[in-house]
Amino acid sequence: MSKKIGDVILDLQNISLRFGGVKALTDISFDVREHEIRAIIGPNGAGKSSMLNVINGVYHPQEGVIVFRGQERKRMEPHHAATQGIARTFQNIALFKGMSVLDNIMTGRITRMKANFLEHALWLGRARREELEHRKKVEEIIDFLEIQHIRRTPVGRLPYGLQKRVELGRALAAEPSMLLLDEPMAGMNVEEKQDMCRFILDVNDQFGATIVLIEHDMGVVMDISDRVVVLDYGKKIGDGLPDEVKNNEDVITAYLGASH
Amino acid sequence: MQFFMEVLIGGLLSGVMYALVALGFVLIYKASGVFNFAQGAMVYLAALSVVGCMEKGAPLWLAIILAFAIMTLFGIATEKFVLRKLVNQPPIALFMATIGLAFFIEGLAPMVFGSAPRALDLGIVDEPIPAILDAWGIVISKFDLVAAGVAALLVTTLALFFQYTRIGRALRAVADDHQAALSIGIPLQHIWAIVWGIAGFVALVAGLMWGARNGVQFALTFTALKALPVLIIGGFTSVPGAIVGGLLIGASEKLAEIYLPPVMQSLFGGNFGGIEGWFPYVLALFFLLVRPEGLFGEKHIDRV
Amino acid sequence: MIYREAGQFKTSYAADQQLFPIRQDRIGILILLAVVFLAIPGIASEYWFSAILIPFLIFSLAALGLNILTGYAGQLSLGSAAFMAVGAYAAYNFQLRIDGIPILISFGFAGLTAAGVGILFGLPSLWIKGFYLAVATLAAQFFIVWCLTKFPWFSNYSSSGVISAQKVVILGHEFASPREKYLLVLSIVAVMALAAKNMVRSSTGRAWMAVRDMDVAAAVIGIRLMPTKLLAFAVSSFYCGVAGALYAFCYLGSVEPDGFSLDMSFRILFMIIIGGVGSILGSFLGAAFILLLPIFLDITLPWAAGLLGLPFSNATVSHIQILLFGTLIMFFLIVEPHGLARLWQIGKEKLRLWPFPH
Numbered sequence: 023m024s025k026k027i028g029d030v031i032l033d034l035q036n037i038s039l040r041f042g043g044v045k046a047l048t049d050i051s052f053d054v055r056e057h058e059i060r061a062i063i064g065p066n067g068a069g070k071s072s073m074l075n076v077i078n079g080v081y082h083p084q085e086g087v088i089v090f091r092g093q094e095r096k097r098m099e100p101h102h103a104a105t106q107g108i109a110r111t112f113q114n115i116a117l118f119k120g121m122s123v124l125d126n127i128m129t130g131r132i133t134r135m136k137a138n139f140l141e142h143a144l145w146l147g148r149a150r151r152e153e154l155e156h157r158k159k160v161e162e163i164i165d166f167l168e169i170q171h172i173r174r175t176p177v178g179r180l181p182y183g184l185q186k187r188v189e190l191g192r193a194l195a196a197e198p199s200m201l202l203l204d205e206p207m208a209g210m211n212v213e214e215k216q217d218m219c220r221f222i223l224d225v226n227d228q229f230g231a232t233i234v235l236i237e238h239d240m241g242v243v244m245d246i247s248d249r250v251v252v253l254d255y256g257k258k259i260g261d262g263l264p265d266e267v268k269n270n271e272d273v274i275t276a277y278l279g280a281s282h
Numbered sequence: 283m284q285f286f287m288e289v290l291i292g293g294l295l296s297g298v299m300y301a302l303v304a305l306g307f308v309l310i311y312k313a314s315g316v317f318n319f320a321q322g323a324m325v326y327l328a329a330l331s332v333v334g335c336m337e338k339g340a341p342l343w344l345a346i347i348l349a350f351a352i353m354t355l356f357g358i359a360t361e362k363f364v365l366r367k368l369v370n371q372p373p374i375a376l377f378m379a380t381i382g383l384a385f386f387i388e389g390l391a392p393m394v395f396g397s398a399p400r401a402l403d404l405g406i407v408d409e410p411i412p413a414i415l416d417a418w419g420i421v422i423s424k425f426d427l428v429a430a431g432v433a434a435l436l437v438t439t440l441a442l443f444f445q446y447t448r449i450g451r452a453l454r455a456v457a458d459d460h461q462a463a464l465s466i467g468i469p470l471q472h473i474w475a476i477v478w479g480i481a482g483f484v485a486l487v488a489g490l491m492w493g494a495r496n497g498v499q500f501a502l503t504f505t506a507l508k509a510l511p512v513l514i515i516g517g518f519t520s521v522p523g524a525i526v527g528g529l530l531i532g533a534s535e536k537l538a539e540i541y542l543p544p545v546m547q548s549l550f551g552g553n554f555g556g557i558e559g560w561f562p563y564v565l566a567l568f569f570l571l572v573r574p575e576g577l578f579g580e581k582h583i584d585r586v
Numbered sequence: 587m588i589y590r591e592a593g594q595f596k597t598s599y600a601a602d603q604q605l606f607p608i609r610q611d612r613i614g615i616l617i618l619l620a621v622v623f624l625a626i627p628g629i630a631s632e633y634w635f636s637a638i639l640i641p642f643l644i645f646s647l648a649a650l651g652l653n654i655l656t657g658y659a660g661q662l663s664l665g666s667a668a669f670m671a672v673g674a675y676a677a678y679n680f681q682l683r684i685d686g687i688p689i690l691i692s693f694g695f696a697g698l699t700a701a702g703v704g705i706l707f708g709l710p711s712l713w714i715k716g717f718y719l720a721v722a723t724l725a726a727q728f729f730i731v732w733c734l735t736k737f738p739w740f741s742n743y744s745s746s747g748v749i750s751a752q753k754v755v756i757l758g759h760e761f762a763s764p765r766e767k768y769l770l771v772l773s774i775v776a777v778m779a780l781a782a783k784n785m786v787r788s789s790t791g792r793a794w795m796a797v798r799d800m801d802v803a804a805a806v807i808g809i810r811l812m813p814t815k816l817l818a819f820a821v822s823s824f825y826c827g828v829a830g831a832l833y834a835f836c837y838l839g840s841v842e843p844d845g846f847s848l849d850m851s852f853r854i855l856f857m858i859i860i861g862g863v864g865s866i867l868g869s870f871l872g873a874a875f876i877l878l879l880p881i882f883l884d885i886t887l888p889w890a891a892g893l894l895g896l897p898f899s900n901a902t903v904s905h906i907q908i909l910l911f912g913t914l915i916m917f918f919l920i921v922e923p924h925g926l927a928r929l930w931q932i933g934k935e936k937l938r939l940w941p942f943p944h
């Protein structure tokens with residue numbers, strides 16, 4: 023790969039997260055470098071989704087420190103993460119079901135819109151101008167993802183694969199510097215997976231977004247990721263280049279163990 | 283001090299009544315995730331069925347059996363014709379549907395059984411217990427004590443039912459995990475029908491007690507509404523919570539009703555009775571600020 | 587070429603984002619405005635103004651307020667009537683206690699007062715959702731009505747809290763006749779409905795709907811939940827507050843706290859369920875339906891009972907009415923959760939394709 027991978031922009035140190043008695047994450051540390059595609063793999067229940075939730079402040083770990091762009095913190099709220107340029111998609115699609123595709127993607131730009139509700143109510147200059155400006159940007163994303171034909175459709179009526187794509191669109195609309203993707207290709211057929219891979223690589227290439235990706239399809243992971251973290255039962259059991267990880271003993275046993 | 287004790291005990295005993303209504307809510311919520319706003323209306327329906335049947339000449343025991351049959355049928359019909367059709371709707375839609383159900387009952391029941399307020403005589407007199415009056419000088423109604431006994435009996439019965447019968451265990455499994463319940467081999471819909479039947483039974487017991495105490499009338503539905511703050515305090519999924527919450531609400535609202543108005547009167551002038559009307563709700567509101575999951579509920583973090 | 591968008595190509599996003607993108611809709615709205623502002627004042631009778639049209643408009647406004655909160659922002663409230671009461675009593679007191687304050691300013695302040703109270707009772711929504719919140723709003727319902735009854739200051743020491751609204755005078759002209767009051771109410775409602783439409787089609791509304799549909803995802807996108815929910819409570823209560831002020835000043839003339847009962851709150855809720863949750867148009871359709879149904883029953887039931895020779899009492903009418911409300915709520919939630927507004931939409935769609943049904 024020819025792209026330039028930069029310095030560490032996200033550093034997770036000794037993160038532990040519990041739900042009541044369940045230890046979802048135990049003392050996990052790893053880092054993410056600018057512009058790379060960082061994959062997180064591991065069997066179901068390993069704590070992968072929880073890890074993403076910690077990164078963008080949905081879950082608050084009991085222990086550990088998160089350093090993002092040099093800023094250290096113990097606790098982060100989701101909307102702070104958003105304003106700092108972290109966007110994400112969810113394992114179980116979390117679109118706004120009652121809204122159209124267009125409106126869903128428009129919400130992705132909400133942190134960039136400045137007009138307040140009174141300006142909206144009166145439909146004054148700035149409110150109106152912003153709607154148009156951001157609409158233009160959103161249409162670009164719609165073109166990029168090739169979903170022009172469904173822009174007016176309520177997302178609840180779309181098939182699964184398209185919903186996943188719309189969700190990616192909503193995340194992209196924020197023009198994030200870091201994109202967290204939770205199993206973006208789960209439940210897709212080969213063709214849909216190829217499309218999604220292409221979108222992810224394009225986002226990484228063209229927009230320079232750093233990507234943290236959870237994926238079960240090992241072929242995909244080996245193909246597109248720069249480095250891989252492996253989790254099992256909330257613990258980190260491997261971390262490195264795809265090839266290193268593939269040949270790691272612990273990882274092999276974890277995966278063989280899990281498949282029984 | 284004696285007077286204080288009297289108010290407190292009176293409040294606790296009427297709290298038992300709230301707990302009885304709240305219990306019905308908890309059962310349905312645990313088993314099907316439906317917040318049944320109509321539970322209060324069901325109490326009204328049950329009490330009306332009993333007096334209605336007695337007016338048509340049935341003796342008390344028969345009227346109670348008939349009312350039980352009515353409540354069970356009603357519960358099953360509700361499950362079949364309303365809730366089953368709303369399974370994949372958001373909880374808020376189900377909740378609103380049960381508001382509709384409450385209105386349905388409040389319109390239908392008086393049309394069938396008449397709307398005039400009536401007394402319900404269970405043969406228990408509402409008079410002070412002489413022994414207690416003599417010993418401590420405190421007035422405690424015999425009736426209230428019986429009601430407390432009945433409530434205790436009901437809770438014990440339910441607990442045994444849930445613990446030791448196959449259906450009971452299935453119900454508990456459903457509360458934890460719908461998938462697991464399926465593996466027990468009882469269809470989910472049967473389970474829900476049974477739960478609605480049980481909730482109907484609980485409503486009947488509550489209706490008998492409330493009706494005998496305050497008369498069978500429409501105002502019953504407002505009293506039953508107070509089970510909602512009880513639930514907030516106790517937690518929606520906890521039977522002990524419903525009981526403790528009921529007692530807490532009953533005692534505190536009576537104390538507030540007696541002791542707050544004089545204070546307010548000296549501050550603002552005027553007459554400040556009727557605090558009971560809102561006190562439980564405002565108490566619940568403050569409770570929400572401190573412990574949103576309720577006394578016995580579990581803290582829950584949305585999974586994404 | 588009756589109802590088509592064929593041939594009306596949008597050449598810019600601006601054209602696409604118009605309030606009514608289809609030309610026939612724009613014409614329709616103009617006709618509607620002409621009818622309600624010009625034709626109806628010419629032909630309707632006093633009875634129509636004061637018994638049907640004015641309450642219809644006022645309840646539409648209240649339903650609109652509740653719809654903003656429940657339909658758009660997803661926060662269930664069972665206390666709308668109490669916020670109307672706040673508006674009514676606030677407007678009364680502003681008129682009473684501030685010399686020479688213009689009535690429209692009083693209405694505006696009444697809305698703001700209700701908005702403040704709404705924010706207060708909306709605070710629990712930051713911790714709790716759904717029916718938990720419904721219980722919290724019940725606290726508002728009972729507590730507010732009790733306060734207005736018991737603190738004599740609010741009703742200027744009248745007995746049992748009854749207030750008589752002051753005259754409605756704007757720029758020296760008194761709005762005394764039902765026709766004039768109708769026009770005043772209509773203007774206020776039209777402006778506020780337009781403002782509501784503008785809010786819900788912009789990012790304010792999208793933030794509300796996002797919180798409604800999936801709050802975690804909304805937060806992750808950068809929507810701050812607290813201000814978004816509280817804004818919904820404030821705007822919603824503002825609408826209910828203004829509706830309450832109009833209810834006292836332009837409809838009943840004199841009101842008491844107990845008039846703003848839980849039952850009224852339920853009726854407003856039913857308006858949005860039947861009219862359409864999350865629809866501006868639905869608020870109006872629902873209000874019309876819920877107000878007209880009892881009138882319809884009052885007329886037809888005695889007649890039908892007479893025809894069938896059934897015994898009949900007034901109590902029965904009210905029971906049948908309650909029963910019907912309950913049935914309709916369940917029916918709509920099951921069969922058409924988007925209410926009458928959706929039926930209207932479907933009708934239009936059919937018309938667009940007519941006479942070729944493909």
Ligand SMILES: Nc1ncnc2c1ncn2[C@@H]1O[C@H](COP(=O)(O)OP(=O)(O)O)[C@@H](O)[C@H]1O
Nearest residue numbers: 041046065066067068069070071072583584585
């Ligand atoms: N909101 C939550 N509440 C309680 N337990 C949770 C929650 N989220 C995750 N868990 C638990 O944490 C563990 C890790 O889950 P998750 O991060 O979803 O794993 P993965 O994404 O790797 O499949 C599991 O045991 C899961 O049950």
Ligand SMILES: [Mg+2]
Nearest residue numbers: 070071072113
């Ligand atoms: Mg996961």
